[in-house]
Amino acid sequence: xxWKRFGLIAAVGVRSRLLILWLAIxxxxxxxxxxxxxxxxxxxxxxxxxGPGSLRDAITQANAAGGTKW
Numbered sequence: 001x002x003w004k005r006f007g008l009i010a011a012v013g014v015r016s017r018l019l020i021l022w023l024a025i026x027x028x029x030x031x032x033x034x035x036x037x038x039x040x041x042x043x044x045x046x047x048x049x050x051g052p053g054s055l056r057d058a059i060t061q062a063n064a065a066g067g068t069k070w
Contacts, residue, residue, distance in 0.1 A: 040065055 042062050045053035 040067070 040062070042058035043053070044055050044058050048054045050056050
């Protein structure tokens, strides 16, 4: 009966190791295949209400650039 218990414990250990290995491989694959999010930069160079370099112009450029739609 001791051998049966030992065999059961050994089998559970192997299953646990296989599960951990499977989870590690899955996590590594997910990280390797994911694409990083990239942000665009829009520079404001003056305090004018409109025109090139203004905040209004930067917002207009950002809206025209597209990207994620909610």
